[in-house]
Amino acid sequence: MIRYLDTRGAIDAPRTFTEAILEGIAPGGGLFVPERLPRFTVEQILALADVPYHARAAAVYEAFGLDVTAAKTREIAARAYGPNFDVPEIAPVREVAPGRHVLELWHGPTLAFKDMALQCMPLYFSEALEQAHAKGATDLDFLILVATSGDTGVAALNGFADRAHTRICVYYPDAGVSALQELQMVTQPGDNLTVFRLGGDFDDCQSSVKAVFDDAGFATELAERHRLSLSSANSINWGRLLPQIVYYMSGYADLAARGAVAAGAPMDVCVPTGNFGNILAAWYARDIGVPIGRFLCASNSNNVLYDFLTSGVYDIAARSLVKTPSPSMDILISSNLERLLYDLTGDPARIAGWMKDLKEKGRFTVDDETRDTLRESFIGAWVDNDTCLQVIGRVQREQGYLLDPHTAVAWEAAERLAGDAPVLIASTAHWSKFAADVVRGLTGVPAGAPVPGGADDLELLDRVVDLSPGASVPPQLRAVRARPRRFDARVEAGREPVEASLREWLAGS
Secondary structure (H helix, E strand, C coil): CCCEEECCCCCCCCECHHHHHHHCCCCCCCCEEECCCCCCCHHHHHHHHHCCHHHHHHHHHHHCCCCCCHHHHHHHHHHHCCCCCCCCCCCCEEEEECCEEEEECCCCCCCECCHHHHCCHHHHHHHHHHHHHHHCCCCCEEEEEEECCCHHHHHHHHHHCCCCCEEEEEEEECCCCCHHHHHHHHCCCCCCEEEEEECCCHHHHHHHHHHHHCCHHHHHHHHHHHCEEEECCCCCCHHHHHHHHHHHHHHHHHHHHCCCCCCCCCEEEEEECCCCHHHHHHHHHHHHCCCEEEEEEEECCCCHHHHHHHHCEEECCCCCCCCCCCHHHCCCCCCCHHHHHHHHHCCHHHHHHHHHHHHHHCEEECCHHHHHHHHHHEEEEECCHHHHHHHHHHHHHHHCCCCCHHHHHHHHHHHHCCCCCCEEEEECECHHHHHHHHHHHHHCCCCCCCCCCCCCHHHHHHHHHHHCCCCCCCHHHHHHHCCCCCCCEEECCCHHHHHHHHHHHHHHC
16 A cells, blocks of 8 residues: 655654545645555556556556555546546547647546546545544544636536535635636535635635645634534645546557557657646656656746746745736646655655745745756746737647647647657647637737627637637536526635635535
């Protein structure tokens, strides 16, 4: 069995998988990481191409030696990756240009890559909670607390809706998500959930929610008054990262099966990156055995990761968050970078020090050895708003393929950083979630300028279909547009306003 350590070294004993998924975040703010990783041979990875996606996922999960039976793991994988996705491949790979392959991660119910984890994680969470109740480890239910830059909140609400012994509350930044992302959240059915707009940007959201997790007094209050314990569905929870490793293994197997990469030869991976979880999953996939050469880290105008990979200095002290066409990447504090730094150094004291500097000073600097090791595998590029939209128009004209703004950032980065190996580009969302900016890209309208023919994404879905032959509005969004709005409450940023909103909701539910 693989157990889980704390990146900051604050826990007294390693956790099992089910313990780590329930806790979400370690005491003191550190993140859970596996004490070791399983290893797959190239032959084992190639063999994944011969089985359906749910079996690929189960094979990876079983290799991690979870404290869940193999039969239950296979059942969970089959339930997570089935008819709730709109294509049987689940995460198909499309060759859009020679040597440039798009890994489509948006075929789930909420049309974003977060479904790849959040159709699975809630099932494991329920299993973990059932085990904990049976062992007498806890008699509490759980409150899932989520800060979202858009897609995580949508997918988490969908995955946890009406799950027994679980409640979920999502906070999203005021004016920081697309109109359709917001609509997906505020119309989500379910008796165990709520949604709040929070004043500020995503980093305000994330900091406010993390502060609640750090408040021992509030945790005691939740347990005593409501019989609840806190956990998270953000990518700080290991239960989010494990399913993401699978699709990079699956993608390589599919490329090799069709002869796009020679067996055992490397591919590069390009990921549009905000909170660093998606590209970190690719890093773990390489450690497990996937032949990945370089990790192309694609940033938008919030290019703190590009600067960090270039200089070894992570500095947000003098930065302001920039609003971009790719809102799920509008993040300055990339939480999962902590896991990578732990993997490179193995030194929890150093990690704790760097994270303390970031919290107190707004910056930290890694040592030269760590910086040079990062540069051996990671290379960054960043894309401004207008270029992002121009890429959408150019790829549609030249390749007949429609990108969303996040994937457009990755496409441009992959072009700039092209090497000899084929590149697998992670496509993280369906274009329909960002219709206004897709129309701008298709018609040559600059970023932020008014769009002829409509005011927002909802009104412009059909306009995109008119401009892009072969495009269609997914049935998932047609259903969302018909649902009534359920939530419209707004809270200010900060621990105390967030806790007050939770008290009010729990008292009335």
